[in-house]
Amino acid sequence: KAKVEHNPKILSGPVLINSPNAALSKSLLSRYQNIVLFNEGDTRLIATYVWIDGTGEHIRCKDRTLNFYPRAPTELPVWNFDGSSTGQADRKNADTHLVPRTIYKDPFRQEPHILVMCDTYKYNMEPTETNHRVNCQAAYDKCTKEEPWFGIEQEYILLDADLRPFGWPPGGCPPPQGPYYCGVGANKVFARDLVQAHYLCCLYAGIPLAGTNAEAMPSQWEFQVGPAIGVKAADDLWMARFILHRLAEEFGIIVSFDPKPVEDWNGSGAHVNFSTKAMRAENGIVEIEKAIDKLSKVHMKHIKVYDPREGKDNERRLTGLHETASINDFTSGVANRSCSIRIPRKCAEESCGYLEDRRPASNCDPYAVIDALLRTCILNE
Numbered sequence: 001k002a003k004v005e006h007n008p009k010i011l012s013g014p015v016l017i018n019s020p021n022a023a024l025s026k027s028l029l030s031r032y033q034n035i036v037l038f039n040e041g042d043t044r045l046i047a048t049y050v051w052i053d054g055t056g057e058h059i060r061c062k063d064r065t066l067n068f069y070p071r072a073p074t075e076l077p078v079w080n081f082d083g084s085s086t087g088q089a090d091r092k093n094a095d096t097h098l099v100p101r102t103i104y105k106d107p108f109r110q111e112p113h114i115l116v117m118c119d120t121y122k123y124n125m126e127p128t129e130t131n132h133r134v135n136c137q138a139a140y141d142k143c144t145k146e147e148p149w150f151g152i153e154q155e156y157i158l159l160d161a162d163l164r165p166f167g168w169p170p171g172g173c174p175p176p177q178g179p180y181y182c183g184v185g186a187n188k189v190f191a192r193d194l195v196q197a198h199y200l201c202c203l204y205a206g207i208p209l210a211g212t213n214a215e216a217m218p219s220q221w222e223f224q225v226g227p228a229i230g231v232k233a234a235d236d237l238w239m240a241r242f243i244l245h246r247l248a249e250e251f252g253i254i255v256s257f258d259p260k261p262v263e264d265w266n267g268s269g270a271h272v273n274f275s276t277k278a279m280r281a282e283n284g285i286v287e288i289e290k291a292i293d294k295l296s297k298v299h300m301k302h303i304k305v306y307d308p309r310e311g312k313d314n315e316r317r318l319t320g321l322h323e324t325a326s327i328n329d330f331t332s333g334v335a336n337r338s339c340s341i342r343i344p345r346k347c348a349e350e351s352c353g354y355l356e357d358r359r360p361a362s363n364c365d366p367y368a369v370i371d372a373l374l375r376t377c378i379l380n381e
């Protein structure tokens, strides 16, 4: 009998008996959704600035009113926040800067309101410790000729207010995994409404979701972003994560990107699919194999940046079981889901396409992962 062993890190979050959000009336807000906010002829909109906090894993946001519609992130004001409340600054010198990087349409307030993915800078405009976007952008700027594409598969699980997987029987766990992956039916998948709402919201926002599916554990799901070019893939993934947290808030459900939420069940990953122009061209398999060879020589260097705790989180997930390769070994293969790197069957058959790096954890920072892939496979650093 499988036991339910919860990862203590998940249990260390705020535990609620019931979700206060789930109990709120969902129709009250609609009474105010359509009130006219501003005089005719005025351009006024609300921008939600979104950023990664000092954990390198969790997301913060705050809103401001703008009196113009920005056509590019550079037109938006640099803003600031109290970095001492987010693990990003000392209390005595707390002002931390938010630099707008990518604009999305706001699916919650809708037109003309916007979501803005930002990165963070200290008082002296040096990047904060968890700002991995700067290096990622610098690497990408040197690789534009190679046209690197990234498609990321984001796995996650849903938790109830008591921080147990959503819908799991009290004190126990559901029958063993098997019927849940891509499942359909009320005893196999939970909270599809939330997943559907997330899909629509991401597409509305301008995030090209490639797809979504139910995963191997009940209340575990996946969505895929991309393929997108370079840094944009990581911006898109972070904003898709924000939208998921924000939506789940309304449902009274908690989203966890922890890579091994329950022992003896599949963990959560963020497989990163990667290609260059040469890999996608005829006989690109040669380029794919060259990249895999380079990756094989710096396995541990990559493991260190594939989760926010220098490999500690992935130690729990990359056990060699549950469709993973051991964290200690580098392996690759065609259509093999127990490898570090998989070449999809179709790519092997067509002799071109992309490779899948299966090592990044679900809570990885995609800026750091993309940065590492570009530097190893293209820049030969």
Ligand code: ADP
Binding pocket: 149, 150, 151, 152, 153, 210, 224, 225, 226, 227, 271, 273, 274, 275, 280, 353, 354, 356
């Ligand atoms: P899996 O079979 O591993 O579950 P998925 O269908 O979930 O694969 O995800 C495949 C991902 O690969 C998607 O995010 C898609 O955007 C991405 N992808 C497809 N073609 C390419 C490519 N040429 N380069 C990079 N990523 C790609």
Ligand code: MN
Binding pocket: none
């Ligand atoms: Mn205040």
Ligand code: MN
Binding pocket: 153, 222
């Ligand atoms: Mn997938």
Ligand code: MN
Binding pocket: 153, 155, 215, 222
């Ligand atoms: Mn998956």
Ligand code: MN
Binding pocket: 153, 271, 356
């Ligand atoms: Mn995959």
